[in-house]
Amino acid sequence: MNAPGVITEPQPVKISALMQFRQSWFYRFILFPLGQILLFILGATVVLTIAVYLIAYILPPPNSRVFVPDAIGRQLASWIINGVSIGFLYAMIALGYTMVYGVLKFINFAHAEIFMVGGIVGYEVTMRLNEAGILADMNPALMVTFMVLTAMLISGTLAVIVERVAYRPLRRAPRLVPLITAIGLSFILQDVVRATMQITRAQFDLVYPTKNIAVYTTPIRFTIGENPVSVRPTFVLIIIAAIIMLVALNYFVNGTKWGRAIRAVSQDQTMSGLLGVNVNQLIALTFFIGGALGGAAGALFGLNTGSVNAYMGVTPGLKAFIAAVLGGIGNLTGALLGGLTIGLIESYLNGFLFFYDSIGLGFRWTDVFVFLVLILMLLFRPSGILGEKVDEKV
Amino acid sequence: MTTLTQTSSRPWYEPLTSPVVLTIMAIIYGVLVTLSLFVVPRTDPLFNLVSMVTFSAFVITPVIFLSLPIKALYRGILIGIALLVIMPIIGIYFPEYLEVVIQICIFASLALGLNMVVGYAGLLNLGYAAFFAVGAYLWGMLTSTANTVFRQNGLILTSNEIIPVMILGAGVAGLAAIVLGVPVLRLRGDYLAIVTLGFGEIIRVVARSLDRPVNWTNGALGLNNIAPVPSQWLTPTAANTIAFLDVNVRSLRVDRVDVVSNNLMVYLMSIALLMLFVYISRTLEDSMIGRAWTAIREDEIAAEAMGVPLLGMKLRAFALGAAFGGAVGVLFSGKQSFIDPNSFLLLASISILAMVILGGMGGVKGVVVGAVIVKLLELHILTNIGLQINQMRNTGTEVLGFNMANLSAELEPTRFKPLIFGLILVLMMIFRPEGLLPAQRRRMEIQESREPNAAAT
Numbered sequence: 001m002n003a004p005g006v007i008t009e010p011q012p013v014k015i016s017a018l019m020q021f022r023q024s025w026f027y028r029f030i031l032f033p034l035g036q037i038l039l040f041i042l043g044a045t046v047v048l049t050i051a052v053y054l055i056a057y058i059l060p061p062p063n064s065r066v067f068v069p070d071a072i073g074r075q076l077a078s079w080i081i082n083g084v085s086i087g088f089l090y091a092m093i094a095l096g097y098t099m100v101y102g103v104l105k106f107i108n109f110a111h112a113e114i115f116m117v118g119g120i121v122g123y124e125v126t127m128r129l130n131e132a133g134i135l136a137d138m139n140p141a142l143m144v145t146f147m148v149l150t151a152m153l154i155s156g157t158l159a160v161i162v163e164r165v166a167y168r169p170l171r172r173a174p175r176l177v178p179l180i181t182a183i184g185l186s187f188i189l190q191d192v193v194r195a196t197m198q199i200t201r202a203q204f205d206l207v208y209p210t211k212n213i214a215v216y217t218t219p220i221r222f223t224i225g226e227n228p229v230s231v232r233p234t235f236v237l238i239i240i241a242a243i244i245m246l247v248a249l250n251y252f253v254n255g256t257k258w259g260r261a262i263r264a265v266s267q268d269q270t271m272s273g274l275l276g277v278n279v280n281q282l283i284a285l286t287f288f289i290g291g292a293l294g295g296a297a298g299a300l301f302g303l304n305t306g307s308v309n310a311y312m313g314v315t316p317g318l319k320a321f322i323a324a325v326l327g328g329i330g331n332l333t334g335a336l337l338g339g340l341t342i343g344l345i346e347s348y349l350n351g352f353l354f355f356y357d358s359i360g361l362g363f364r365w366t367d368v369f370v371f372l373v374l375i376l377m378l379l380f381r382p383s384g385i386l387g388e389k390v391d392e393k394v
Numbered sequence: 395m396t397t398l399t400q401t402s403s404r405p406w407y408e409p410l411t412s413p414v415v416l417t418i419m420a421i422i423y424g425v426l427v428t429l430s431l432f433v434v435p436r437t438d439p440l441f442n443l444v445s446m447v448t449f450s451a452f453v454i455t456p457v458i459f460l461s462l463p464i465k466a467l468y469r470g471i472l473i474g475i476a477l478l479v480i481m482p483i484i485g486i487y488f489p490e491y492l493e494v495v496i497q498i499c500i501f502a503s504l505a506l507g508l509n510m511v512v513g514y515a516g517l518l519n520l521g522y523a524a525f526f527a528v529g530a531y532l533w534g535m536l537t538s539t540a541n542t543v544f545r546q547n548g549l550i551l552t553s554n555e556i557i558p559v560m561i562l563g564a565g566v567a568g569l570a571a572i573v574l575g576v577p578v579l580r581l582r583g584d585y586l587a588i589v590t591l592g593f594g595e596i597i598r599v600v601a602r603s604l605d606r607p608v609n610w611t612n613g614a615l616g617l618n619n620i621a622p623v624p625s626q627w628l629t630p631t632a633a634n635t636i637a638f639l640d641v642n643v644r645s646l647r648v649d650r651v652d653v654v655s656n657n658l659m660v661y662l663m664s665i666a667l668l669m670l671f672v673y674i675s676r677t678l679e680d681s682m683i684g685r686a687w688t689a690i691r692e693d694e695i696a697a698e699a700m701g702v703p704l705l706g707m708k709l710r711a712f713a714l715g716a717a718f719g720g721a722v723g724v725l726f727s728g729k730q731s732f733i734d735p736n737s738f739l740l741l742a743s744i745s746i747l748a749m750v751i752l753g754g755m756g757g758v759k760g761v762v763v764g765a766v767i768v769k770l771l772e773l774h775i776l777t778n779i780g781l782q783i784n785q786m787r788n789t790g791t792e793v794l795g796f797n798m799a800n801l802s803a804e805l806e807p808t809r810f811k812p813l814i815f816g817l818i819l820v821l822m823m824i825f826r827p828e829g830l831l832p833a834q835r836r837r838m839e840i841q842e843s844r845e846p847n848a849a850a851t
Contacts, residue, residue, distance in 0.1 A: 107584045109591075169824055174840065177823050179518050179587050180751060184819025187744060191813035198804045314740070318592050325585075360606035364599065371596045378585060379577035 025255075033250040036333065037243065037340075041087075044341045045080055048348050061356045068355050077229045079351045080344070085235040085304070087343020088242035092297035093320030094327070094335035095249065096159075096290030102266035102330045103286050104167070106175070109182035112317020113189035114159050114291045118151040118298025119308040120193055123206045125150050125299075130209035140215050144237050144303070148296045155295020156288040158189075163287040168280070186313075194310035204309055211306045234304040241300060245293065246336065252289070253332060262286055266330070315367065319346070322374040328387020337385060346370055413464045420458050421472070427452040428480060431488065439785065446778040449491055450770055452484075453498070457763055477665055482658055486636060492657050494773045496729065499664035500722055502765035505749040506671040506758065507718025512747070513756035513836070514684060515711035516691030517579070518587040521594025522746050525716035527738035528570055529563035529723025531601060531611060534733050537621035540612040553624040553728075560724045567720025568713040579708040586712075594743055598735040616734025623728045625652070625659035632658060660729045667725060668762075671718055675758045678714075687711055691756075692839055741812055745772065748815045751822050754829020756836040763831055771814065776807045783807070 021027055056068040093115050100108040125147045129135040135143065166185050170178045197206060210216040219230035253259035264272040265282045273279045301316065302308040323342040327334025349366040356362075377384070409415065431452060434444040459472040485492030504526060511519045535544055536551045536559060544550060551559065578589045605613030632655035678684045686707045689697035698704050727733050745768060753764025783806070786798040822829065828837045 107588060109588075166820060166824070173823075173827065174516075175583060176512070176516055176518055177827055179584060180747070181820050181823040183520060183587075183591075183744065183747075184816040184823070187741075187812040187816030188820065189816075191810060191816065195804060195810065195813075199802055314595065318588070318595065321588055322592075358607075360603075360608070362603070362606075364603045367599050368596055368603075371592050374589065374592065375574070375577055378581060378589070382581050382585075 029251045029255055030247065033247050034243070037246065037336065040337045040340050041080075041084055041344075044337075044344045045083075048344055049076065052348055052352050055352075056355075061358060064355060064358065066355070071355065072352070074227045075351055077224050077227065078231070079347050081229075081231050081235055082350075083344035083347030084340065085238040085242075085343070086347060087340035088238055088246075089297045089301050089304075089339075090316065090320045090323045090343050091336045091339025092242060092245065092293045093316060094324040094339045095332060096294040097321055097324045098327075098329055098332060098335040099262075099286050099290045101324070102332075103262065103269070103283055104171070104178075105330075106178050107182070107321070108167075108290075109179070110162055110166075110185040110189060111159075111290065111294055112313035112320075113186045113193075114155050114162075114313075115294040115298040115301070115317060115320075116308075116310060116313030117158055117189065117193060118155045118295030119302035119312055120197065120206065120298075120310070121151040121154045121295065122147050122299030122302045123208055123308055126209050126303075127201075135209060136213055140233075140237070144241065144300075147303070148241060148299050151295040151299035152292035153295075155298065156292035159287040159291025159294070160284050162189075163284060168283075190310050190313075197310065205307050206309060207307045208302055210303060216303070232304070234300075238300045238304060241296065245296060249289070249293070249332075258282075258285065319367075319370060322370060322377075325374060325382075325384055326377055328384025331384065331386050334384055334386040342370060342373070345373065413462070417462055417464055417468070417472075420455075420462055423458065424455045424476060424480075427455060428484065431484065431491075439789075440782075442778040442782040442785065446775050446782075449494070449774060452491075453495065453766060453770055453774075457766065460759065478662075482661065483635070483639065485658060485661060486632070486639065486654055489654070489657060492661060494769065496657070496661050496664050497773055498766055498769045499661070499668045500726055500729075501746060501749065501769050502762045503664070503668045503671045503722045504719055504746050505753070505761045505765045506668075506675050507715045507722070508746050509715075509750050509755065509758075509761045510675065510678070510718065511711050511715035512750055513761065513833075514679070514687040514691065515708055516687075517583055517708060517712060519590045519712070519715065519743075520587050520747070521590035521592070521597070521740075521743055522715070522719055523738045523740070523742040524590070524594040524597040525567040525571060525719035526723040526726065526742070527597055527601065528567040528716075529560075529720035530727035530730075530733050530737070531617070531723075532563045532566055532720070533559050533724040533727045534617035534620045535610060538612070538617035539619040540615070540617050541609060542612055542617070543608050543610055546609075551621065553621045556621075556623055556724065556728055560721045563720040563724040564717035565720070567723070568717035571713040571716030572709060575709050575712045576705075579705055579712060591740070594738075594740055598738060601735040601738075611735075614735060616732060616737075617727075618732045620727050620731045620733065622656050622731060623659045623663055623725070625656040628655040628659050628662075631655070660725070663725055664729075667722065672758055672762070679758070683707065683710060688835065741815070744812070744815050744819075748818045752818050752830060754832040754836065757829070757831060757833030760829050760831035760833065764829070767830075768815075768818070772811055776811070776814075779807045 015023075052072055053069055056072060060068055093111065096111045096114065097108060100106070100111070126135060126143075129138065129143065162185060166181050167178055170181060194204070198204060216233055219232055220236070221228060221230045223229065251259075253262060261272070261277045261282050262285065264275070264277055265279055265286075269279055272282075297316075298308075298313075301312070319342055320339065323338035324335050325338070326341060327336065327338030346366055349369055350363045353361050353363045353365055353369075410419075427448060430448040431445075433448070434441050438444070456473050456476050459469060459476060462469055462472070481492070481495060485495070504522065507525075508519060508522045511517050511522075533556070535542055536549070537553075539545065574589065574593055575586075578586050601611045602614045604610040605615075611617070629652055633651045636651065636654070686697070686702045689700065689702050690704060690707055694704065730737070749764040749768045750761050751764070752767060753762065754760030783798065783801065786793065787801055788799075790797055790799040792798070828840045832840075
């Protein structure tokens with residue numbers, strides 16, 4: 001113990017090389033998020049693969065002509081790639097839900113429509129490029145970057161407008177009120193987009209012009225072992241784009257002043273306001289980032305499926321919400337984990353249920369099973385895989 | 395000084411507010427609007443536009459009677475005459491008006507069911523149409539001529555069993571709600587909203603997929619030839635009425651007596667169901683359960699601290715609301731005679747929610763009025779504007795120098811229903827969250843939460 005009033009120099013803390021490395025920029029913002037993504041994919045894949053093999057051995061489909069485990073082995077690679085790319089899209093939408101939930105503690109139903117607007121913007125961009133005659137010769141990477149950035153900008157701005165017009169006046173209202181506003185807004189957005197597109201483009205289902213361009217549609221073929229695998233090029237684009245954005249988001253939230261402010265607001269709005277954080281601005285920023293990620297997911301989704309319409313947001317929006325709950329709503333890492341898991345579950349189910357078609361369990365039941373995941377999750381672990389139980393403050 | 399002048403000077407309209415004068419005025423109003431329906435013939439080019447106004451004025455007559463400051467018995471007699479005498483006669487002349495009124499009654503019953511969940515217990519149910527679908531599918535599967543498993547095994551019912559099936563439908567829908575509610579109702583209200591939203595989507599997938607290996611629902615093809623409501627006994631009465639009124643049946647849109655009597659029977663049943671639900675809602679409102687719901691809605695934690703069993707009470711509201719939906723669904727599929735998975739879109743759930751919100755959550759009268767307004771808007775006003783625009787487009791009429799023939803067909807007003815429901819929800823929530831005719835208690839609650847120092851929660 002020092003005598004009172006005597007100030008001693010603080011001893012320099014000895015940092016091992018490993019700890020030094022763990023505090024380095026490269027580890028925190030590149031290696032760690034990438035490792036996390038890889039770990040989640042690996043973990044979910046292993047669990048699901050074991051599960052389908054077990055089911056295939058224990059409950060083989062009656063009078064099936066193929067031996068299911070063999071068939072699974074042949075298809076597994078494409079299931080995984082498919083699942084990962086869809087999973088990234090779900091993760092990007094789920095991040096929007098989870099970020100808004102983090103700061104405002106309510107579910108933004110209109111987020112599914114922000115995603116939809118992203119898909120429509122992507123269509124408009126590709127159509128305009130096509131009409132200008134430069135789409136076919138354009139470098140795909142450049143095209144996708146341009147399309148995604150435009151979709152991000154417009155969707156993000158729309159999300160901010162929505163927050164300003166519809167949610168901010170209601171921040172103190174009873175809990176039911178913003179929820180009802182959100183669902184109402186979601187219908188308004190759907191219908192406005194539908195009417196606009198039907199008047200300007202005179203059609204309901206909007207087909208991306210990339211469908212006629214070989215670069216975007218010719219599958220990439222290779223073999224793993226003896227099994228031929230074919231991958232749609234759009235899957236590769238989705239995976240690359242999603243990884244770049246997720247790493248950037250991780251840097252933004254954990255490495256910048258703005259990100260720290262967002263985390264502070266989500267912990268305690270009043271206190272962070274007192275400490276000089278501009279809460280309204282931060283909430284708007286959160287909506288912008290969530291909306292931008294949703295918009296990017298929408299454009300990539302449209303590029304992948306090739307056709308979009310004003311109602312495309314409902315099902316992916318619901319699944320992304322399930323993903324957010326699965327990971328633990330309010331938890332950014334959880335949204336990533338949940339999204340990848342739901343994407344993989346969906347892709348596995350789509351492939352696996354096909355073997356059970358003879359007893360009426362085709363892949364049309366996939367959505368029902370995914371919904372069951374939500375119900376079971378809420379029944380047994382409502383706080384999600386990575387979430388903590390938070391008691392309501394009185 | 396000011397108080398003196400205020401009490402001494404009576405407003406000029408004061409004599410008009412006496413109950414007798416008001417009643418006479420209301421009756422005169424009712425007679426006039428009834429007669430106004432016949433003023434412009436169907437063949438007139440402006441019939442659609444005129445009917446939009448006259449029929450809307452006609453439909454709100456019972457609501458006006460309901461607000462008269464007279465004894466409940468007299469009010470009841472007036473409303474009874476309007477609903478059971480005037481409306482059926484108008485329904486014979488104008489089947490399309492009867493259809494709108496039937497839809498209003500059916501959806502008002504649904505809105506009362508949803509009100510039990512949203513209004514009384516404060517739980518947001520966004521998939522209410524799913525429970526409605528459960529009832530509709532039950533009656534459909536039990537009576538359709540489609541090749542379902544019921545037909546293959548000869549388990550087919552006739553029209554006469556509709557009442558027991560309604561009770562069964564209420565039970566099955568309530569059971570579905572309990573199964574769905576137990577995991578979800580323990581959590582925050584937001585989860586219920588999204589789970590019911592998902593359930594509303596999933597129920598359609600299930601209805602579409604349950605056709606193999608055993609055909610329960612006939613899949614995407616839907617169920618056709620569903621048994622109608624039992625109306626044979628009404629046919630002679632309907633025929634006599636038509637003869638008495640001396641209507642030339644051939645000149646009407648519906649020229650078969652059995653169709654007329656079927657429509658009238660659906661109308662009577664939907665009125666009866668609506669009355670039953672109004673009675674149940676009113677009774678529950680003032681019961682121990684109703685007070686427990688109010689307590690939960692206002693402050694969940696305080697309610698729990700006072701010994702209100704949260705899960706049990708929430709489950710009761712959720713299941714009872716669903717049971718209302720199931721019972722109405724049976725009647726609905728009997729009326730439609732054809733249902734398929736796309737009869738129960740999310741839009742239906744949202745339109746019911748819009749009725750509850752517009753009228754005022756938590757009050758019986760407000761919710762019924764909300765249903766009248768929303769359905770009138772959806773089925774009558776929008777449709778008639780659309781018909782009128784179409785007519786002008788076909789004849790190339792010029793309005794304010796604009797040739798209607800150049801108007802885009804995409805601007806058909808009936809296509810903008812989702813937009814209108816969405817606008818109702820958002821605008822009401824921002825400007826008048828307690829609804830047009832709020833329940834007293836609900837209004838106090840919302841005003842309280844709007845005061846700045848109540849922001850702690």
